[in-house]
Amino acid sequence: MKAVPGVLRGCWLLAALPLPMAGATAITGPVAGYVPQSPGPVLRAILGVPGSFRFSDPLALPPGVAKIYVAPQQDFAIVEREAAGVAVLSFATGTVGSVTPLDGAVTPDWVTFSMQSGSAVLFSAASNRLQVFTGLPASPRKVADVDAGLFGEMPRSAAVSDDGGTVLMAGRRSVYSVQPNGAARELLEANAIASLALFRNGTSAAIWDGGAGSVHVLDNVSTKPSDRVVATGWKGGGKLYPSWDGGTVFLVRPGTKFVAALDLASGDVNCFSTGVAAMTLEPLRNRDTFLISAGRRQPAWIFYFDGSTGRTVFVPASSPSPEDVP
Numbered sequence: 001m002k003a004v005p006g007v008l009r010g011c012w013l014l015a016a017l018p019l020p021m022a023g024a025t026a027i028t029g030p031v032a033g034y035v036p037q038s039p040g041p042v043l044r045a046i047l048g049v050p051g052s053f054r055f056s057d058p059l060a061l062p063p064g065v066a067k068i069y070v071a072p073q074q075d076f077a078i079v080e081r082e083a084a085g086v087a088v089l090s091f092a093t094g095t096v097g098s099v100t101p102l103d104g105a106v107t108p109d110w111v112t113f114s115m116q117s118g119s120a121v122l123f124s125a126a127s128n129r130l131q132v133f134t135g136l137p138a139s140p141r142k143v144a145d146v147d148a149g150l151f152g153e154m155p156r157s158a159a160v161s162d163d164g165g166t167v168l169m170a171g172r173r174s175v176y177s178v179q180p181n182g183a184a185r186e187l188l189e190a191n192a193i194a195s196l197a198l199f200r201n202g203t204s205a206a207i208w209d210g211g212a213g214s215v216h217v218l219d220n221v222s223t224k225p226s227d228r229v230v231a232t233g234w235k236g237g238g239k240l241y242p243s244w245d246g247g248t249v250f251l252v253r254p255g256t257k258f259v260a261a262l263d264l265a266s267g268d269v270n271c272f273s274t275g276v277a278a279m280t281l282e283p284l285r286n287r288d289t290f291l292i293s294a295g296r297r298q299p300a301w302i303f304y305f306d307g308s309t310g311r312t313v314f315v316p317a318s319s320p321s322p323e324d325v326p
Contacts, residue, residue, distance in 0.1 A: 031094045033284035034059075034077070036068035037296045043068055043077075045094040046284070046291075046315060050304060055318035059096050062089070069108075073117035074285040076137035080107055086122070088137045104142050106131055110157070115200045115242070115283075118162035121169075123148070123155050130155055130178070134164030144180040151176060151184055157195070161202030166222050168205055170196040175207055177221055187218055187225050195240045206249045208240050215240065215249065215262065231262050231269055239280065243305065244287040250305070252281040252292060259292065259303045259310055272310030276301050 032046040032053060045056040064082040068089075071077060076090045086105035090097040106124035113120045119134040132144035143164050148155050153171030158178075160167050167178040170193045176184040191211025198205050198221075207216045213235035219226045230249070238253040251260040258271045259278060278292040278301075286304065292312070294300035300315035 031074070031091075032286065032289070032302070033074040033291065034070050034091060035291060035294050035300065036070060036077075037294065039296075041065065041068050042296070043096070044318060045091075046300070046302075047094065050302070050311070050313045053300075053302065053313060053315040055300070055315060056094055057318070059094070061096060062087075062099055065089075067108075069111040069113075070282075071113045071117035071120070071136070072115060072283040074283075076117070078102065078108075078111050078120060078122070088140055090137055100137070100140065102133060102140055104131075104145070105133070112158045112160065114160045114162040114164075114202075115198065116162045119160045119164040121158040121160050121167065123158065125154070130158065130169065132160060132164050132167055132180070144178070146178060146180070146182040150182045156193070159196050159198040159205060161198055162200075163202065166198065166202050168196060168198065168221060170207070175205070175218070177225075187221060188216060188227060190216075194237045197241050199242045199246045200244065201246060204246070206240055206242055208234065208238060208251065210234070210236050210238065215251070217249075217264065230264055230267060241281050241283060241290065248288075248305070250281060250288075250290065252278045254279050259290075259312075261305060261310060270310075272303070272312075274301060274303060274312045276312070278303070 034045055036043050043059045047054050047056055064084050065079050066082050067080040069078045076088055079087055079089045086102040088100040106127050106129050108122040109125050111120055111122050118136055122131045128148045130146045130148050133140050134143050135141045155169050157170045169176045169178050173190055174186050175188040176186055178184050190209040194210035195208040205218045205221050213233050214229050215231035217228050217230050240249050240251045242249050249262045255277050257274050257277055260269050260271050262269045276293055282291040289304040292301050292303050299317045301312055303312050
């Protein structure tokens with residue numbers, strides 16, 4: 001069935017599950033993901049399962065780590081190290097493991113990973129370069145190093161397929177397909193791009209044009225791109241992310257107390273109440289599970305989607321630690 005531009009069908013109040021406060025404990029049980037917090041930075045694991053999540057104590061980091069970019073699969077991160085360059089930092093069962101230098105990497109202003117974490121795009125405004133690394137995390141290699149001055153506008157976000165073969169870049173008003181030699185083809189012209197993401201298939205992309213209030217899906221981005229508007233009425237900034245099966249796109253407007261789920265087959269948009277202002281949409285280890293709020297020394301909130309219903313669960317604030325002293 002052909003999708004029509006989605007409209008908001010309604011909101012269902014889904015109560016967040018309260019949990020008792022958790023003190024400092026040994027790291028045991030399943031790990032749902034990792035949360036970097038600033039200033040510091042401080043990295044904590046989220047332990048347990050929905051309904052009984054808790055934060056770990058701060059994990060021991062290598063010296064000089066200044067920024068942490070956690071991959072969607074939540075088993076490694078790209079880190080910036082003072083005077084030591086950029087590296088891949090592996091995780092295992094709630095602990096920090098090996099450090100692998102990311103040879104030739106720029107010091108990034110932002111990092112974007114593929115949905116399955118096999119590739120990443122790094123952008124540096126200081127060097128005006130856009131780089132693509134694949135083979136993550138075990139065997140990273142640089143497959144593209146592009147002069148961003150070749151684009152018509154400053155890169156603001158990017159998306160990459162898991163094999164690194166498809167790279168999209170978004171400025172404020174356009175989305176481009178980028179080749180390793182820097183050649184770029186404009187795929188979409190927009191009013192003000194708020195968010196961009198590639199689906200797991202690596203051939204389709206979702207774009208939120210916050211200026212026009214429209215959500216687009218671009219199919220066949222590397223061959224014969226075709227554009228379709230799948231939702232309207234979404235003016236303003238925010239973040240979107242596709243579901244694991246590619247049938248749904250999730251959207252968050254920072255400060256609003258809901259996560260929207262756009263069904264691409266029907267065009268319906270269902271709005272699931274979170275009970276707390278959603279500030280982000282960061283994928284965690286489980287499929288279609290996202291961190292939506294996690295302030296320093298504050299409780300966190302996690303949204304997960306079971307295929308028909310969205311639910312929000314609570315992670316109690318962590319116990320005070322030396323890293324939390326102002």
